[in-house]
Amino acid sequence: MSTDPLLRLEDVAVHFENESGLLTDESEVVRAVDGVSLSIEENDVVSLVGESGCGKTTLGKTAIGLQRPTAGHVTYRGHDIWSIRDGKSDADLSWQEIRQSLQIIHQDPGSSLNPNRRILSILSEPLRQVNPELETSERRERIYSLLERVGMSPAQDFADRYPHQLSGGEQQRVVLSRALLMNPDVILADEAISALDVSLRVEMMDLMLELQAVFDTSYIFISHDLSNARYFTQHGDGKIGVMYLGELTEVGPAKQLIEDPQHPYTSVLRWATPDLAAVDTAPQELPMRKIDVPDPVNPPSGCRFHTRCPEAREHCRTTDPQPVPVEESSVRCFRARSTSPYWDSEPIEEDEDATD
Ligand SMILES: Nc1ncnc2c1ncn2[C@@H]1O[C@H](COP(=O)(O)OP(=O)(O)OP(=O)(O)O)[C@@H](O)[C@H]1O
Secondary structure (H helix, E strand, O other): OOOOOOEEEEEEEEEEEEEOOOOOOOEEEEEEEEEEEEEEOOOOEEEEEOOOOOOHHHHHHHHOOOOOOOEEEEEEOOEEHHHHHOOOOOOOOOHHHHHHHEEEEOOOHHHHOOOOOOHHHHHHHHHHHHOOOOOHHHHHHHHHHHHHHOOOOOHHHHHOOOHHHOOHHHHHHHHHHHHHHOOOOEEEEEOOOOOOOHHHHHHHHHHHHHHHHHHOOEEEEEOOOHHHHHHHHHHOOOEEEEEEOOEEEEEEEHHHHHHOOOOHHHHHHHHOOOOOOOOOOOOOOOOOOOOOOOOOOOOOOOOOOOOOOOOOEHHHHHOOOOOEEEOOEEEOOHHHOOOOHHHHOOEOOOOOOOOO
16 A cells, blocks of 8 residues: 555745836746645645745645646655646546545635536536536435535525525535535645634534545645634644745644744744733733744745744854754754754844844
């Protein structure tokens, strides 16, 4: 039996070339993702968190083969996705099969549902693709039973409606159902619960996890909200990956990462999440030297977080930290290794590197 993970990202980078300024021959490179290695196993939950623009969506799309990496490899069950997409692989697997196995659901479900088709017709399409041998009546029965399962009852009534006749939460359930009907190995849920009322978010996360067991699928769950990521990941027994300026700074089990953050940036995210900040022990002030996020076109040298990190020393300015295992986590910070030269270097003075 193969020991390859379902999905593996090896030292993946995604750089976008943008035109800048008025001179059209000028261009700048946005380093959206840099040096990321990550595995997603069968029935896994991997959540990606971090500030806006840190590269969560780009990394998620790269993991499911929708974004070509500039460097590194993305493999599905050991096969390089882009070799297959480019027709350069002799694997007994097509891009269409992989595409079917790696599904995506977005923040705005309405935009991905054809407004002119009824829900029954929208959900029939994937079933026709995956099980072309099904009779119309069998297809309808399966769709009704799935709609009941996702809480849309009576199913026949919902199946006959158009998308605009559903609430945002119901539309998201239809989009989730459509993804599940493809029998996917992985669903990338990109801020899939963010637009829902707060009261519905937990309900939707519970539903996704319940269906994970039924459909045998993994999730890549993207959220800017650490509290939601904690709930989803802890209940799904998975890992949270914290991203900062295109890099993964800490990856670990939800409980460990939140109760005992190893990276100073994880502590910042925890501090900034009201549900998670430990009221009695949390510092009053933001545990960060600067608010502004550096430009991903020109990220800071050494550790990318050093310009904002309250623990930064000279060593962080010049040297790029590599991931270090700490219990079940992986931490990209010199402080995670007691023998690091970091401990002998001088603290960076306040505002010293304001231009980094
Ligand atoms: N197609 C593109 N062309 C150029 N730059 C891009 C493109 N897609 C993303 N970027 C840039 O890459 C960086 C990472 O973007 P990305 O959307 O992956 O971040 P994110 O963490 O998902 O952000 P958000 O939470 O706001 O959705 C940003 O600086 C963004 O502007």
